[in-house]
Amino acid sequence: MTTRLGRSLCFLPMQLLLVGLGPLGIKLAADVYERGLGSIEAAVDVSPKLLGRSLLDLVPTSKSPLRVTGDLEAAGARGLDAAVVATSSSLVSCAPTLCTLLGRGMCVVSTCEELFWPWLRHAELARELDDLAKRCGGRLLGTGVNPGFVMDAFCLGLTAVSRAVDSIEVHRYQDATTRRIPFQKKIGVSLEEAQFQAQVAAGSLRHVGLGESLHFLASHLGWPVEHWEEDIAPVYASRDLPSGLGMVPTGKICGVRQSARGRVGGRTRIELKFQASLGLEDPHDRTIVRGEPELDVRIQNGVHGDVATSAITLNAIRALQKAPPGLHSMASIPMVHCAKAHA
Amino acid sequence: MTTRLGRSLCFLPMQLLLVGLGPLGIKLAADVYERGLGSIEAAVDVSPKLLGRSLLDLVPTSKSPLRVTGDLEAAGARGLDAAVVATSSSLVSCAPTLCTLLGRGMCVVSTCEELFWPWLRHAELARELDDLAKRCGGRLLGTGVNPGFVMDAFCLGLTAVSRAVDSIEVHRYQDATTRRIPFQKKIGVSLEEAQFQAQVAAGSLRHVGLGESLHFLASHLGWPVEHWEEDIAPVYASRDLPSGLGMVPTGKICGVRQSARGRVGGRTRIELKFQASLGLEDPHDRTIVRGEPELDVRIQNGVHGDVATSAITLNAIRALQKAPPGLHSMASIPMVHCAKAHA
Numbered sequence: 001m002t003t004r005l006g007r008s009l010c011f012l013p014m015q016l017l018l019v020g021l022g023p024l025g026i027k028l029a030a031d032v033y034e035r036g037l038g039s040i041e042a043a044v045d046v047s048p049k050l051l052g053r054s055l056l057d058l059v060p061t062s063k064s065p066l067r068v069t070g071d072l073e074a075a076g077a078r079g080l081d082a083a084v085v086a087t088s089s090s091l092v093s094c095a096p097t098l099c100t101l102l103g104r105g106m107c108v109v110s111t112c113e114e115l116f117w118p119w120l121r122h123a124e125l126a127r128e129l130d131d132l133a134k135r136c137g138g139r140l141l142g143t144g145v146n147p148g149f150v151m152d153a154f155c156l157g158l159t160a161v162s163r164a165v166d167s168i169e170v171h172r173y174q175d176a177t178t179r180r181i182p183f184q185k186k187i188g189v190s191l192e193e194a195q196f197q198a199q200v201a202a203g204s205l206r207h208v209g210l211g212e213s214l215h216f217l218a219s220h221l222g223w224p225v226e227h228w229e230e231d232i233a234p235v236y237a238s239r240d241l242p243s244g245l246g247m248v249p250t251g252k253i254c255g256v257r258q259s260a261r262g263r264v265g266g267r268t269r270i271e272l273k274f275q276a277s278l279g280l281e282d283p284h285d286r287t288i289v290r291g292e293p294e295l296d297v298r299i300q301n302g303v304h305g306d307v308a309t310s311a312i313t314l315n316a317i318r319a320l321q322k323a324p325p326g327l328h329s330m331a332s333i334p335m336v337h338c339a340k341a342h343a
Numbered sequence: 344m345t346t347r348l349g350r351s352l353c354f355l356p357m358q359l360l361l362v363g364l365g366p367l368g369i370k371l372a373a374d375v376y377e378r379g380l381g382s383i384e385a386a387v388d389v390s391p392k393l394l395g396r397s398l399l400d401l402v403p404t405s406k407s408p409l410r411v412t413g414d415l416e417a418a419g420a421r422g423l424d425a426a427v428v429a430t431s432s433s434l435v436s437c438a439p440t441l442c443t444l445l446g447r448g449m450c451v452v453s454t455c456e457e458l459f460w461p462w463l464r465h466a467e468l469a470r471e472l473d474d475l476a477k478r479c480g481g482r483l484l485g486t487g488v489n490p491g492f493v494m495d496a497f498c499l500g501l502t503a504v505s506r507a508v509d510s511i512e513v514h515r516y517q518d519a520t521t522r523r524i525p526f527q528k529k530i531g532v533s534l535e536e537a538q539f540q541a542q543v544a545a546g547s548l549r550h551v552g553l554g555e556s557l558h559f560l561a562s563h564l565g566w567p568v569e570h571w572e573e574d575i576a577p578v579y580a581s582r583d584l585p586s587g588l589g590m591v592p593t594g595k596i597c598g599v600r601q602s603a604r605g606r607v608g609g610r611t612r613i614e615l616k617f618q619a620s621l622g623l624e625d626p627h628d629r630t631i632v633r634g635e636p637e638l639d640v641r642i643q644n645g646v647h648g649d650v651a652t653s654a655i656t657l658n659a660i661r662a663l664q665k666a667p668p669g670l671h672s673m674a675s676i677p678m679v680h681c682a683k684a685h686a
Contacts, residue, residue, distance in 0.1 A: 145504055149503060149504055150504075153503075153678070154500070154501075154503075157497070157678055157679075158497075160492060160496075160497075160655050160658055160659075160679040160680055160681070161488055161646050161654050161655050162654055162680075162681035163378060163651075163681075164681070220678075220680055221680070221681060221682060222682050222683045293646060294644075295642065295646065296643040296644070297640065297641070297643070298640070298643065299640045300641065301637075301639070303504050303636060303638065307504075307635055308505075308506075310506065311505055311506040311635075312503050315502075315503055315505070330678065331677060331680065332677050332678075333677060334674060334677065335496070335499065335500055335503075335673065335674040335675075335678070336500075337499045337505075337563055337674065338502035338503070338506075338507070338564060339563060340564075340565045
């Protein structure tokens with residue numbers, strides 16, 4: 001086919017460096033092998049529970065005797081195609097790792113939520129990362145399902161057919177009933193009101209990225225944001241609801257609702273609404289672009305977060321490799337899509 | 344904002360060369376002015392009805408005294424940002440124009456349907472255009488709403504979150520009731536069976552691009568197409584239906600249905616279904632990606648073709664300018680999205 005179609009679109013298996021072997025890192029490593037995308041040639045994590053363990057042990061399908069090391073400096077990068085960093089939502093926490101990898105001229109994709117649109121909270125650091133990448137021939141991208149796709153890149157991509165955009169509204173409504181227990185915990189299921197508020201204050205109970213998604217959209221649409229705000233509130237069970245943490249009685253907290261609004265020209269032109277709760281009926285992702293033409297796009301049942309974040313992170317590597325050196329966003333690289341390696 | 348966000352995402356007004364001032368070319372020119380994207384600095388069309396006419400006359404909002412010329416060679420390109428070519432669905436027909444523009448190192452976006460994925464029907468010509476573009480520093484892209492977005496680029500972009508894709512099915516179901524009379528004519532409204540078949544045979548009654556959309560998807564997913572086929576059939580009115588061409592009685596032709604299927608690994612993995620007819624209820628565009636995760640995405644009421652084709656063509660210019668020289672597809676350039684020029 002590649003000859004007949006005049007271009008080769010398959011790619012060679014990738015040799016990757018993986019930083020961070022928490023649940024998401026493990027999922028990423030498993031997908032690299034199970035999808036036949038290539039292999040992990042270096043695995044780095046500072047957790048004492050992981051140090052020295054073999055990849056075979058953590059990811060049986062890898063069949064790899066590679067040992068987890070705590071020393072990124074010692075983990076060679078020679079000949080590797082890219083690095084995947086799955087350590088933290090905080091860009092400041094990830095920065096030393098990112099700098100080391102970019103200094104080697106590597107192509108780096110990270111699930112760090114703040115890196116999706118780093119110009120919002122860390123403009124100076126973003127500039128430094130961009131400079132370093134350009135100087136050393138490295139490439140850097142933050143992505144994931146959200147931020148990274150359903151509430152931002154997907155929505156902006158829709159406006160390809162827009163003659164004019166007046167406002168954008170995005171919904172992500174997820175039913176947490178069938179999700180993993182850690183996810184149910186993370187969204188506050190079964191917490192008392194005071195516990196919920198304490199966890200919100202501590203930053204452990206919230207979806208990170210609405211502000212990043214909002215500013216990604218605004219910037220590309222050429223809208224100067226005069227003011228933006230984000231709020232978060234518990235969702236209360238309207239009936240007794242089963243969960244991995246036991247039955248949640250009527251009136252108790254069964255999830256979280258979060259929203260962000262951005263004002264441009266004196267009125268709200270971007271509104272993002274996120275909810276994850278038990279027993280949510282008709283879960284879906286939806287983007288409404290008001291303008292010319294009107295666009296109302298619905299992803300039935302929504303995009304499953306656990307599968308999708310690992311998928312888009314790995315799918316993004318090839319697109320990032322084709323982009324020029326520097327700090328990128330999902331809008332500055334060629335189209336990210338599913339693909340397979342050469343057999 | 345641009346300072347605060349660390350990157351400037353607005354752009355300077357564009358100075359454009361427009362080739363082809365048929366209905367789509369006129370719409371493109373009007374949008375350039377009405378959207379404030381820039382100006383048309385040269386307008387070329389070989390039709391005797393258009394030669395010498397002023398842009399002001401053809402596109403009142405342009406307020407431009409520019410005259411339509413028939414001589415592309417004489418239409419200067421110095422200092423122009425890009426050329427838009429809206430002349431023909433046939434790549435062979437467009438090729439001389441494209442070669443002239445690429446030879447000048449221009450950035451060229453065209454609505455030529457075959458150019459969306461030229462490697463299908465014109466692999467040799469595609470190679471020549473790519474070589475010429477690279478040699479002269481030019482860039483070339485074929486786009487539109489379909490092919491160009493709803494049945495291909497949009498669908499492939501969805502697979503960014505896919506771990507695995509098993510098959511793709513795309514529907515575009517349009518209600519022609521409220522569309523322009525030329526569109527109703529083009530889809531066969533009120534024709535007798537023999538007339539319908541004669542127009543299909545002559546190539547004047549068919550949507551051009553299903554094969555291009557199918558191969559764009561297959562190539563990027565790494566699927567070698569063993570066999571593909573396309574069929575076309577009339578749609579008959581199930582009740583009396585009003586149209587711009589008069590009442591269409593029950594049983595008479597009220598539109599067209601077209602589909603394409605691609606076989607990979609012995610089974611159909613891509614299926615594209617297109618229908619445009621009077622009185623079609625619940626019009627929509629829909630993409631079903633079977634795989635992990637399952638994706639079922641519906642654009643309520645569908646994307647309006649007349650607005651969208653002009654919009655995406657103009658929106659694509661800036662993305663193409665950022666890509667390296669050569670012949671591109673919607674998947675090889677940065678994200679196309681709506682944007683506005685600096686005030």
